[in-house]
Amino acid sequence: MHVEPHSLQWQDAYKLMIGSIVPRPIAFVSTIDEHGIANLAPFSFFTAICADPMMVCFAPMRRGTDGAIKDTLANIQHNQEFVINIVSEPITAQMNDTAIEFNPEVDEFEVVGLSKVSSTIVKPPRVAECAIQLECVLEQILDYGSHPGSGSLVIGRVVLIHMNEEVYKDGKIDMSKLAPIGRMAGNVFTRAAADTFTLERKKFPDELRR
Numbered sequence: 001m002h003v004e005p006h007s008l009q010w011q012d013a014y015k016l017m018i019g020s021i022v023p024r025p026i027a028f029v030s031t032i033d034e035h036g037i038a039n040l041a042p043f044s045f046f047t048a049i050c051a052d053p054m055m056v057c058f059a060p061m062r063r064g065t066d067g068a069i070k071d072t073l074a075n076i077q078h079n080q081e082f083v084i085n086i087v088s089e090p091i092t093a094q095m096n097d098t099a100i101e102f103n104p105e106v107d108e109f110e111v112v113g114l115s116k117v118s119s120t121i122v123k124p125p126r127v128a129e130c131a132i133q134l135e136c137v138l139e140q141i142l143d144y145g146s147h148p149g150s151g152s153l154v155i156g157r158v159v160l161i162h163m164n165e166e167v168y169k170d171g172k173i174d175m176s177k178l179a180p181i182g183r184m185a186g187n188v189f190t191r192a193a194a195d196t197f198t199l200e201r202k203k204f205p206d207e208l209r210r
């Protein structure tokens with residue numbers, strides 16, 4: 001069977017999308033508003049773009065209730081800076097609680113009990129409990145509508161990578177120490193390092209090379 005997304009209610013299209021594009025990594029994004037109040041929220045529409053320059057992106061959708069933009073996007077529009085903190089299993093519940101629709105003046109770090117650590121280049125603080133934190137400067141925002149179900153793509157340039165020495169060895173990240181969490185559909189998460197397997201990448205055979 002097949003279905004044209006525009007023929008569906010946006011909520012049903014959303015369910016098909018998040019059930020198909022799995023597992024998704026989670027950008028735990030910290031920002032600050034114009035009064036300096038910190039904001040923290042998870043975004044699983046998140047991926048890398050390229051390494052040089054190091055570019056990443058995530059997508060805040062419009063609020064399902066009223067089509068308003070989320071606090072994270074408003075803060076980035078205002079001061080062009082954010083930090084992407086990588087979520088490890090021990091803080092999954094706290095990360096999930098920051099997704100509650102708090103009023104903009106609420107500091108989610110304080111509500112869920114996560115600690116701030118100052119960033120080096122950007123103003124938004126990092127999440128101390130996260131083993132990897134990417135300080136980012138806004139490169140571009142692409143907007144795809146202003147109604148519930150629509151959203152934006154935030155593209156950022158990583159200007160500094162912080163890594164806890166426990167998870168970083170010989171130029172590589174130790175997955176068992178990082179214990180990354182991914183998001184599936186609905187309220188289902190996955191332990192991304194728990195059930196992995198190795199597959200060698202084959203080279204193009206020399207005898208076929210012209």
Ligand SMILES: Cc1cc2nc3c(=O)[nH]c(=O)nc-3n(C[C@H](O)[C@H](O)[C@H](O)COP(=O)(O)O)c2cc1C
Nearest residue numbers: 041042043044045059060061070071072099100101
């Ligand atoms: C694991 C997880 C992943 C999420 N991913 C997204 C996402 O990719 N895009 C989005 O718009 N909302 C996503 N949300 C919902 C936002 O985190 C939620 O709307 C939050 O209140 C936004 O906060 P803000 O208004 O402070 O920016 C996600 C929630 C959870 C728990």
